[in-house]
Amino acid sequence: METTTATPWLTAEQQGVWRSFLGGTTALMDRLDRDLRTAHGLSMPEYEILVRLSEAPGRSIRMAELADAVGHSRSRVTHTIARLEREDIVVRGQCSDDGRGVSAVLTDHGLSTLEAAAHTHVQGVNDYLLDTAGAEDFAALGRVMQQVVEKLNGKGF
Template structure:
């Protein structure tokens, strides 16, 4: 960052909104994570990986692509996949397209685990977020977060 640029301090209203966003996203994510852990033994990051795998062709994604998709480091994804592999939820295999890379593959057991966990997760999203927002507010939130993602993805810090 350019130290010669004046800092755009937040107004009182912007500061209140920012703190509400931080607090809300923290408690929402924590509650969704707790529900998944308590009922299915999965963390939110693990659940997100399973969802990505379930949506992929042949339920398989290259490890490097998976790390990019869930915005985690490759080492963190490797560690998470290793735990899921020990549980028989995921297995690693050679990439089908070139045989050089390693893919994570969602097993049939893993798909069954995901099917059960999805009910808990979606119910939580509905109860904790959707039911507490007007449709217009949800649409605005979606637009804002899409813009933030678009702006920050690809930027190297």
């Protein structure tokens, strides 16, 4: 037996909020990406990888774990790491714990690159988002997005 449910269409107000969210997140991420590319030759996905590596013990993460952490396919992360290797920002090596996997390791040059790029990125977040949203709105946005992450990455999905 087939069951159907009615689609819960958005109200006009909800539709307006949804479109504002889509437009705002797209514009924000595009601008942050453009700023990083212009000032440091890094894309937002590359910047995120460098941040994850900088926060890891020994500035090293298994490639598979890195792909999961940044939400990209393994092949996309492999391609990105290859580009960062050519710039001496990251090196690849065997995992120290079992020698079977491959890890990405942030080099000293990569850490310096990240430190410079972080100023550009954080200034952009301040200029484009924090200066626009009040503290209460920003906190509410954080709560909502955390709930989305938990719902989609947690139980049931």
